[in-house]
Amino acid sequence: MSDDLGFGKLLDDDGLVARLLGKTCKGRNxxxxxxxxxxxxxxxGGPGMGKGRLLRCVRDEFGRHVPAAHLDCAAPVHAERAAQHPSTRSEVTEALRELAVQFGAWSGDGGAIGVPRLYAGLxxxxxxDPLAGQAAGLDEVRRHDDLLPKGSFWGGVLHRAFRSYLAALAALFAAQPLATPLITAILDELFERVSSEGKATLEDCYGAYSGAAGHPRLGLHALSVDFQQGGEGRANAESFLFRALREDVEAAYTSVRGRMARAGRPAVLLDHADNALGRRLLRPVLLDRESGHHDRVVVIATARRADGGRFLYRSTDADAGVVTSWSPGDGGLPVWQRRQGGVPGLVAPARGALLVGMPTLTTEQQNNEVARLQGHGGHSGAAGHGARSGTSGAAGHGQGHPGPAGHQPGEHASRLRVESGIHRLSGGRPRFVTRLGEGAASLRAPDPAAFTDWDLLDAPVRSRAEPxxxxxxxxxxxxxxxxTRQLPEELPPExxxxxxxxxxxxxxxxxxAxxxxxMQARQEGRDERLSAYRITELLADSGWPQCPRHFIGxxxxxxxxxxxxxxxxxxxAAWQEDHELLRAHFAARADTGDSGADEPCGTAGAHAAHHHLAAGGVEAAVDHLTGAFPLRDPSRSMARWCEELLAVAGAPCAAPLSGAPDDRHARALGEAPPAGGDWLRRRVDRLLHAVWLYEDRTRPVDQALTGTWRPLLDRLGEEPVPGTEVLTRTAGEWAQLAQERQPLKPCACTRHLG
Structure with missing residues (x-):
């Protein structure tokens, strides 16, 4: 199957999609x-998780065996077409037309699916439109001709051929101006020519419209009036039109021919369905099914938020938190059953939803994809292990030994280095893996000892849109x-x-905070501003994860x-100014005695030192940690000092970005000792650089660095300071974490490292 990276458990013969549709991708029941x-x-799943790609796989592979209509709710074409005649069109009607056209083009078992109910409504x-001219009104009516089966109207339920029906309409309008409204004439002509079977069909559908009392002509007229009213009335009309389309599809399966020729279930696939158009399509389906109006159409939609979107929930409903969530990694198939109880019309629509979390790629899948993009084919187990452990090629394979046939010495080590970088940067997000793999394919066996993740991000690639x-x-x-291409829906245009x-x-x-x-500093002088708290909401709505220790999670x-x-x-300069701005802010807090107990860095002073270190103020960061060591500041506990050390050492380093020499390795090993300072400052300096380089994690772990932690901590513990046993315990904990290549201060966005 094409483009199915990471979807095996969803698309295989016993996977969720096959069981929902009743057909495998090969057409077996x-x-x-x-x-x-x-x-x-x-x-x-958030951006780059493959939601749209999965829908395209379902359309292209399963859509050969069951009718599958695909719609991108974010495509501008629906709004553009609606804007051409806003009084009789909307984004929803244009989307429903698109779905109907695709069902009408189905050429598999059972043939095309006609949509007479939707046709009548449209x-x-x-x-x-009471203000439309006669000719313009007729053009709008004739625009929907393509929604009916070829050759006859409703598969022969009209007494006359469809072409005769259209000819009658044309003659009616050509003779003289109408004395009655256009809609009355259209409905009169429709019901004049429809058979008793067709009337019964319309009665079952539009006779159930609000206020119709079983009379389909009244139902269609009321639907038209509601659409003209706009607002809630138009929303009700649009909802009913989608029900009419689903009833058309249902009828194609329950007819005598359908029962004999059709198998499985049809599908409606809605990409970007958590935007305004998608919500207007999905909410009616959820409400219809909650009220007992069932159909066999499998509706699969995409949503960036893990909870499916706020429109699924009611804040006052006790059942709002009850929703079935499942991920392919959970094993088996999701068990779903609509929960009973609650007041009809007031229960959360989420009761009718099944949330399927998009899977991240395993390390093996990542490595295989990178190998494919580089033209190497599949991977061996050794390659996968090397990337998972984060070791460099030299650590796992002796340099200078000849590699496999067709590979130069050291090429395998370079490949492992690239794979480990992709694993760290992507976190298994498929779009990251593929794009970084494309970039890696343009590189020529980089030096694994010098290559960093920043170099990988600089790899040149060509856009698929402009090859x-x-x-x-x-x-x-x-x-x-x-x-850029996935801006939050609620982001103000300005x-x-x-x-x-x-x-x-x-x-x-x-x-x-x-x-x-x-944000206050960077948006100073603007009339339109966004607070950081609002940006947090927008990022969550976009599907980006959150992390307690990092604003960008x-x-x-x-x-x-x-x-x-x-x-x-x-x-x-922008990097420098941002870090200096925050350093000054937190240093001022520390000077006023604000301990910053709520700070992710432990104290305001440590937070200031963190940003000072990122801005290049290495000596100031060392001074802070030296001065905060319990030997110099008895008010500090040893455990708190260790936490501050990790907080400061979590600062990003600008040296790899600027191309400047990075002396952290030499200073960590004591090969480039700082000028001046006493024994305590020199030991803190070495320890900070060793931890800083390890926590940076933009290159493989160097065991020589991790080996310095215990002797340095032990030597700091030689002084008669309360709590020195904490240093020994900390050294053991860090050694264990380093053995597993885990961060020393893990958080939500670094759990995949190691």
Whole structure:
């Protein structure tokens, strides 16, 4: 199957999709899952998780065996077409037309699916504009001709051929101006020519419309009037039109021919379904099924938020938190059943949803994808192990030994180095893996000892949209894919051009308060501003994860933004100013005696030292830790000092971005001791650089560095200071974490490291 990276458990013969549709991708029948009451399936995951790619796989592979209509709710074409005639069109009607056209083009078992119910509703809406001229109104009605089966109307239920029906309409309008409203004439002509079977069909559908009392003509007229009213009335009409489409599809399966020729279930696939158009399509389905109006259409939609989106929940409903969530990694198939009880119309729509978390790629899948993009084919187990452990090629394989046939010595070590970088940056996010793999394919066996993750982000690639264009750094392409092209729906239009800049500045922030101070400074003088707290909400709505210790809660995205921040102005001026701004802010808090108990860095002073270190103030950071050591400051506990050390050492380093020499390794090993200072300062300096380089994690772990921790901590513990036993315990804990390549201060966005 094409483009199915990471979807094996969803698309295989016993996977969720096959059991929902009753068909495998090869066309074999499978037992149906659920029914007749079906959930709406939401594929949840942030940008780059492959939701849209999965829907395309379902359409292309399973869509050869069951009718599958695919719609991108974010495509501008629906709004553009609706704007051409806003009184009789909306984004919803244009989307329903698109779905109907795709069902009408189905050429598999059972043939095309006609949509006479939807046709009747759309015709009523098209004829309902009281201000439209006769010719314009007829053009709107005739626009829907393509929604009917070829050759006859309703498969022969009209007494006359469809062409005769259209000819009668044309003659009616050509003779003289109408004395009655267009919609009345259209409905009169329709019901004049429809058979008793057709009338019964319309009665079952539009006779159930609000206020119709079983009379389909009244129902269609009321639907048209509601659509003209706009607001809630139009929303009700649109909801009913989608029900009419689903009833058309249902009828194609329950007819005599359908029962004989059709198998499995049809599908409606809605990409970007958590935006306004998607919500207007999905909410009626959820409410219909909650009220017992069931159909066999499998609705699969995408949503960026892990909870599917706020529109699924009611804040006052006790059942709002009850929703079925499942991930392929959970094993088996999701068990779903609609929960009973509650007041009809007041229960949370989420009761009818099944949330399917999109899977991240395993390390083996990541390595295989990188190998494929580099033209190496599959991977051996040794390669996968090397990337997982984060070791360099030299550590796992002797340098200078000949590699496999066709490979130069050292090429395998370079490959492992690239794979480990992709693993750290991507966190298994498929779009990250593929883009970084494309960038890695353009590199020529980089030196594994000198290559960093920042170098990987600089790898040149060509955009798929412009394959003949100039190569750009893969980091820029990823930001375009994941941020610029996926702006939050509620982001004010005046902020669209600033969004990427704001996020770039926020890449250095930690808590909301820290980010808010930064935003106030960076948006000073603007009339339209965004608070950091509002940006947090927008990022969550976009599907980006949150981390208590980092404002940008995805490590890969944070690195993309930090790289961009450094290059925003010459010589890293924006980077320098942001860190200096925060350093000054937290230093002032420390000077006023604000301990900063709520700080992610432990204290305001440590937070200031963190940013000072990132801005190049290495000596000031060492001074802070030396002065805070319990030997110099008895008010500090040893455990708290160790926490401050980790907080300060978590600072990003600008040296790899600037191309300046990075002396952290030499200082950590004592090969480049700092000038001046006593024995305590020299030991703290070495320990800080060793921990800083380890926590940086933009290159493989160097065991020589981790081996310095215990002797340095032991020597600090030689002094008669209370709590020195904490240093011994800490040394053991760090050694264990380093053995497993885990961060010394793990958080939500670094759990995949190791």
């Amino acid at each position: 499978r037992p149906l899952l659920y029914g007749p009451d079906l959930p709406v399936v939401f594929l949840t 015709v009523a809406v098209a004829a309902g 003949e264009g100039r190569p750009v750094p893969v980091a820029d392409l990823l930001l375009d894919d994941l941020v 902020q669209h051009d600033h969004w990427l800049d704001l996020l770039s500045h926020l890449s250095v922030a930690h808590t909301g 820290c980010a808010q101070h930064l 995805d490590r890969g995205l944070r690195h993309l933004l930090m790289r961009r921040l450094y290059r925003l102005r010459p010589d890293g």
